Amino acid sequence: MITLRIDIQGLTDERFQRPLQLITNLFYEESEVSLSPSDSKDISVHFDLNIEESLIHISARLIERESKKEVSFSYRKEVEPYQTEKEYFKQIKTAISFAYLNVLQEYTGIVQKWGILTGVRPTKLMHKAIQEGMSREEAHRMLEKSYMISREKIELMQKIVERQLAVIPDLYDLRNEVSIYIGIPFCPTKCAYCTFPAYAINGRQGSVNSFLGGLHFEMREIGKWLKERGIKITSVYYGGGTPTSITAEEMDMLYEEMYESFPNVENIREITVEAGRPDTITPEKLEVLKKWNIDRISVNPQSYIQETLKAIGRHHTVEETIEKYHLAREMGMTNINMDLIIGLPGEGTKEFKHTLDETEKLMPESLTVHTLSFKRASEMTKNKNKYKVASREEVEKMMHMAEEWTESHGYVPYYLYRQKNILGNLENVGYSIPGQESIYNIIIMEEMQSIIGLGCGASSKFIHPKTGQITHFANPKDPKSYNDSYQEYTEKKINILNDLFLH
Structure with a gap:
């Protein structure tokens, strides 16, 4: 555990704690940032912050106590016009983050291609710049200057934003519509890296039956509200868990409920069903999907190395993934x-090359390349010593292999998002054959409309719809908790919708 003591010219404002900790996490797997100076033998970072009229002067000095190694960085920045104390503080926070990242890069020799950006949705910055009327060059300069994002990552963002606007030309005008996410919280087994609500389905049929009753109720009530107000649905996404964990009969009733409850289902732009676990896919379930005109599914290998699948708790074989992919293709x-x-x-890299070679034999319409993230509540994070993962350098090589x-x-590439504790401070990227992109994935990442x-x-x-303010x-x-309270939660959602759309 590395402890970094931070002294910001005597400032101990706790609002600095989180952004400085997030930047520290980019360099160290286990670290603790303390805003209180001490004589610790770990690393100390001292900031001198001076604001004169409209200029911020800042310098940062990092000292490693034991070796006496020292790194410094200083610069000045104009204070941009602001209306509130929050906006002013954000500028100070950004300046401190900027200086802090520079001294850590110099000290560790690690260059962060995403700069000071620790947020999940980088491409939102590019969309915002476009909506504000910036040219491509102006947007790129802003991202490089304000966030220290590398040109490589800015070009990736540019490609993605251009593709998104080609796929959904009215992306900026979708706030008066909604998308629907339907969660099925069951899987055959739980993967070691997973933090989604997912319960092993074996022996839980009573829970499944009760849960589906509540879900049907929610679909009817929300569908009724949308119909009465003439609000369109852009996309529907069945996720989880694994939505194909339930029986073919239960799936059939669920999609029938969708057609009966939701407005103009035939005009919904996209309906997706995650069939991520190949061990849940059967001819009967594929027939149900075909019956209800659902032809976009996700069949997720994650890896084509059998030992890996066993290590992460996916109880299916590589061969089963390939067989079920072909079965799905044959059935429409x-x-x-x-x-x-x-x-x-x-x-x-050797194992990942094998996975790419196997993918080449199948050529799915879209491919989402995730970088492993140690999510706080996952079994993998709780037992890190048990799961040996690749180095930062090797993970970067694998990402370049995927890009090439x-x-x-x-x-x-058509969508991108990042996560905390992601290996190599990299990203997750969705790729697609042009014209086969997922509308839902674009909408949820760019936060352009409500998702119920x-x-x-x-x-x-x-x-x-007017202010863009987000409510979670x-x-x-x-x-059990869901079964006890789904009516109450449905009513609360309808109250939020009334506030959004009727005022």
Whole structure:
């Protein structure tokens, strides 16, 4: 555990704690930032902050106590016009973050290609710049100057934003519509890296039956509200868990409820069902999907190394993934996504090349390349010593392999997001054959419209149609709590919708 003592010219404002800790986490797996100076033998960083009229003068000096190694950085920045104390503080925070990142880069020799950016959705910055009327060059300069984002990552953002606007030309005008997320909180087993609401389905049929009753109720009530107010649905996404964990009969009733409850289902731009676990896919379930005109699914190998699948708790074989992919294709699924994860335990460039070679034999319409993230509540994070993962350098090599492979096979990047504790401070990127992109993935990442979450553990994200203000709301994560309170939670969601759309 590395302890970094921070002295900001005597300032101990706790609002600095979080941004400085997030930047520290980019360099050290285990660290603690303390705003109180001490004589510790660890690392100290001293900031001198002076504000004269409209200029911020800042210098940062990092000292390693034991070796007496010292690194310094200083610069000045104009204070931009601001209206509130919060906006002013943000400028100070950004300046301190800027100086802090520079001294840590110099001290460690690690260059952070995403700069001071620790947020999940970088491309939102590019969209904001476009909506404010910035030219491409102005937007790029702003991202480089204000956030220290590398040109490589800015170009990636540019490609993605251009593709998104080609796929959804009215992306900036979708706030008067909604999308729906339907969560099915069951899986055959729980993967070691997973923190989604997911319960092993074996022996829980009573819970499944009760849960589905509540979900049908939510679908009817929300659908009724949307119909009465003439609000369109842009996309519907069945996630989880694994939505194909339930039986074919239960799936059939669920999609029938969707057609009966939701307005103009035939005009919804996209309906996706995650069939991520190949061991849940059967001919009967594929027939149900076909019956209800659902042809976009996700069949997720994660890796084509059997030892890896066993290590992370996915109880299916590599062969089963390939067989179920072909079965889905033969039974009319015309838009199949596959997820791969870079940096899984025991895997390096050799194993990832094998996974890409196997993917080449299948050529799904879209491919989402995730970088492993140590999520706080996952089994993998709780037992880090058990799961040996690749180094930062090797993880970066694997990401470049994915970039080169997708480009050479006709895929284009169309969405991107980042996570805390992600290996190598990298990103997750969705690639697609042009014209086969997921509308839902774009909408949820760019936060352009409200997404109403239905089902156990489903989160709603309400976007105010005029102000863009975001309100989060989550259903209970465990089936029993959900079964006890789904009516109450449905009513609360409807009250939020009334505030958003009727005022």
